[in-house]
Amino acid sequence: MLVNDKYVPRHKMNFVLCHWLNGISFLMLFITALPLFTDQFQFLYTMFGTATLQNAHRFFAVVFIVTPIIGLLIAREGYAKMFNEVFSFGMDDIKFLIRFPMELLGMHPEGVPKQGFYNGGEKMNIALQMGIWCVMVASGLILWMGSGYLDNSVRAWFIPIHSIAAAIGFAAALAHIYLAVVMYPPSLHGMKDGTITAKYAKSHHGKWVDELVDDGEISQGELKKALGK
Numbered sequence: 001m002l003v004n005d006k007y008v009p010r011h012k013m014n015f016v017l018c019h020w021l022n023g024i025s026f027l028m029l030f031i032t033a034l035p036l037f038t039d040q041f042q043f044l045y046t047m048f049g050t051a052t053l054q055n056a057h058r059f060f061a062v063v064f065i066v067t068p069i070i071g072l073l074i075a076r077e078g079y080a081k082m083f084n085e086v087f088s089f090g091m092d093d094i095k096f097l098i099r100f101p102m103e104l105l106g107m108h109p110e111g112v113p114k115q116g117f118y119n120g121g122e123k124m125n126i127a128l129q130m131g132i133w134c135v136m137v138a139s140g141l142i143l144w145m146g147s148g149y150l151d152n153s154v155r156a157w158f159i160p161i162h163s164i165a166a167a168i169g170f171a172a173a174l175a176h177i178y179l180a181v182v183m184y185p186p187s188l189h190g191m192k193d194g195t196i197t198a199k200y201a202k203s204h205h206g207k208w209v210d211e212l213v214d215d216g217e218i219s220q221g222e223l224k225k226a227l228g229k
């Protein structure tokens with residue numbers, strides 16, 4: 001059933017909570033590590049104190065590590081959906097990705113296939129961020145806990161691995177934030193109260209909306225009313 005005759009339920013609130021814990025901890029990890037990337041950001045150490053920033057980095061690392069674990073317990077459905085969607089990458093996703101750059105440039109290319117719960121770009125973002133999570137957590141734990149067990153020359157290898165993963169993840173996160181805030185602001189509603197307008201759902205996730213109608217989760221009548229048809 002639509003919420004207030006207008007909104008399609010999309011994400012459960014526990015999933016929304018995990019998204020923000022993941023997003024905020026990732027961005028804070030990046031900010032607290034900036035002085036390690038380049039001397040230009042040494043002023044952050046002067047401003048907040050080196051030890052404070054280093055402890056904050058470890059604090060947000062713990063939040064970043066435990067969020068998906070908590071997510072699997074309290075937002076199982078949302079996480080399962082992400083896993084399933086990533087592993088169901090098909091022709092419609094490829095066709096979407098080929099036409100997506102034109103859409104970004106404000107053109108409305110012909111032949112964009114209806115997209116499911118996540119579109120081809122979102123699926124790639126999920127896969128990339130999952131990979132980045134694994135590399136950052138593994139390399140970070142080795143750097144954090146490894147002293148005493150591992151030779152310093154071995155640990156040194158994990159510094160560039162950790163930094164490169166962080167840089168790729170940050171670049172992808174910037175693109176993700178740009179798309180959400182600038183290109184598709186109606187998607188943000190889903191990360192606020194878990195619902196998106198029927199209009200946005202139909203135009204961006206048409207295949208998913210068709211499935212909801214087929215499964216009887218929303219009726220054809222209420223959908224038409226919400227779309228003003």
Ligand code: HEM
Pocket residue numbers: 010019022023024026027117118121122123125126129169173176177180181187188189190191
């Ligand atoms: C303040 C910044 C952020 C905003 C405004 C934002 C916004 C959003 C929105 C609106 C969605 C829902 C998309 C949908 O329902 O189809 C979403 C999903 C998601 N977000 Fe974020 N997000 C932010 C930060 C981050 C960060 C930093 C990460 C990763 C490190 C991240 C990872 C994800 C993932 C993996 C998804 C699921 C699939 C996708 O849409 O790509 N987000 N985000």
